[in-house]
Amino acid sequence: MTTVQKIKEIEDEMAKTQKNKATSYHLGQLKAKLAKLRRELINPTGGSGGGGGGLGFDVARTGIASVGFVGFPSVGKSTLMSKLTGTHSEVSEIDFTTLTTVPGTVKVHGAPIQILDLPGIIEGANDGRGRGRQGSSNVCGELEPLPNRTLQSSPVKAKRYSPFTPVARTCNLIFIVLDVLKPLGDKKLIETELEGFGIRLNKRPPAILVRRKEKGGIAITNTVPLTNIDQDEIKAILSEYKINNADIAIREPGATADDLVDVIEGNRVYIPALYVLNKIDAISIEELDLLYKIPMSVPISSREWLNIDELIEKMWETLNLVRVYTKPRGLAPDYSSPVVLRRGRCTVEDFCASIHKEIAKQMKYAVVWGASAKHSRGQKVGLDHILEDEDGTNRRVPVSSSV
Ligand SMILES: Nc1nc2c(ncn2[C@@H]2O[C@H](COP(=O)(O)OP(=O)(O)OP(=O)(O)O)[C@@H](O)[C@H]2O)c(=O)[nH]1
Ligand SMILES: [K+]
Ligand SMILES: [Mg+2]
Numbered sequence: 115m116t117t118v119q120k121i122k123e124i125e126d127e128m129a130k131t132q133k134n135k136a137t138s139y140h141l142g143q144l145k146a147k148l149a150k151l152r153r154e155l156i157n158p159t160g161g162s163g164g165g166g167g168g169l170g171f172d173v174a175r176t177g178i179a180s181v182g183f184v185g186f187p188s189v190g191k192s193t194l195m196s197k198l199t200g201t202h203s204e205v206s207e208i209d210f211t212t213l214t215t216v217p218g219t220v221k222v223h224g225a226p227i228q229i230l231d232l233p234g235i236i237e238g239a240n241d242g243r244g245r246g247r248q249g250s251s252n253v254c255g256e257l258e259p260l261p262n263r264t265l266q267s268s269p270v271k272a273k274r275y276s277p278f279t280p281v282a283r284t285c286n287l288i289f290i291v292l293d294v295l296k297p298l299g300d301k302k303l304i305e306t307e308l309e310g311f312g313i314r315l316n317k318r319p320p321a322i323l324v325r326r327k328e329k330g331g332i333a334i335t336n337t338v339p340l341t342n343i344d345q346d347e348i349k350a351i352l353s354e355y356k357i358n359n360a361d362i363a364i365r366e367p368g369a370t371a372d373d374l375v376d377v378i379e380g381n382r383v384y385i386p387a388l389y390v391l392n393k394i395d396a397i398s399i400e401e402l403d404l405l406y407k408i409p410m411s412v413p414i415s416s417r418e419w420l421n422i423d424e425l426i427e428k429m430w431e432t433l434n435l436v437r438v439y440t441k442p443r444g445l446a447p448d449y450s451s452p453v454v455l456r457r458g459r460c461t462v463e464d465f466c467a468s469i470h471k472e473i474a475k476q477m478k479y480a481v482v483w484g485a486s487a488k489h490s491r492g493q494k495v496g497l498d499h500i501l502e503d504e505d506g507t508n509r510r511v512p513v514s515s516s517v
Contacts, residue, residue, distance in 0.1 A: 142350030177228040178454040185291035187234030194416035195231035225454040315387040320373035321365040336364040463497040
């Protein structure tokens with residue numbers, strides 16, 4: 115039996131098992147088994163991660179942040195990418211027009227952001243057409259066009275896997291591009307596809323600690339009520355992973371068995387996602403009103419260039435970047451090309467490192483003004499000072515250097 119067949123078998127069994135006290139141990143076991151099989155699929159040779167590996171598609175990465183366009187064929191990913199970045203990516207009404215990842219760059223508020231136009235998601239891993247999964251022959255990411263997918267096919271019968279999804283794991287933001295003229299169920303199918311690759315959308319890592327020990331058995335503590343997972347499930351999962359001695363601390367409200375599996379597997383990536391609802395030029399105002407109810411979504415028309423400003427603003431907010439303007443001594447700050455840092459990695463040291471790795475070593479202090487500084491005329495700060503968006507700092511950070 116192939117891994118894909120084994121996965122299908124477990125999924126079928128889970129679908130027909132009702133969750134109750136008597137079945138929770140069994141369900142916990144199945145969830146852990148499923149996660150292990152999926153890991154094999156991401157990374158067939160074993161080992162860690164699945165950050166792309168042999169299945170990924172190498173593309174030169176530029177800019178401080180990247181946005182990957184994920185979606186079924188012909189939803190308008192390339193139309194959007196081409197117009198947004200000015201980089202040509204073939205557009206046509208024929209499905210699977212884009213066969214490799216096409217990178218481009220768009221400058222938003224002075225920050226260069228890489229856009230990755232990914233090929234349309236493929237269906238049919240179960241019947242052997244989902245290339246890239248079974249062997250290593252697909253490492254270059256080349257694909258032949260496949261016949262049009264059937265829109266009505268049920269999610270259980272037609273599992274869709276794309277060998278390009280691993281690229282999505284490395285993005286800072288994912289645009290799930292949907293065609294508003296097609297069934298909304300496609301949203302769920304894409305989410306499931308990405309989840310299968312260890313991608314968690316619009317979610318934080320669960321606050322669950324698993325500390326393995328040499329001996330002493332299993333000790334479970336929880337600071338929140340366990341509403342979605344019970345002791346049997348926890349035990350089944352631990353046993354499936356052959357964890358016999360460990361302290362488990364659950365602090366995540368509403369933690370589930372899947373959360374626990376995620377923590378044990380450890381190779382999950384947590385990426386924000388926006389749902390880009392394309393082709394609104396082809397629907398009525400009443401239908402448009404309904405679309406606005408979908409959380410984290412932006413209705414647009416890439417062909418008619420409608421509502422793109424809102425999309426760019428949402429993209430900017432969600433990327434949560436920190437711009438730092440540098441100021442040469444005696445001159446006005448340079449507002450045109452900020453140093454762009456990512457939230458959580460935006461100390462003065464990170465700032466220095468992004469210019470030159472030697473700078474931090476020589477630096478005694480930096481002068482910073484803006485939201486993170488105490489006074490408007492500038493504050494002397496050390497390497498560990500955390501910068502805020504639109505802060506300014508002196509360009510000649512090293513006191514001694516000859517920059
Ligand atoms: N009505 C309408 N059609 C659009 C819009 N955006 C794209 N299209 C059309 O949809 C078709 C597919 O567009 P592409 O940009 O090639 O779609 P894609 O998602 O890149 O497709 P693949 O590369 O095959 O996965 C083309 O005929 C486009 O002209 C839109 O906003 N409105
Ligand atoms: K297309
Ligand atoms: Mg395309």
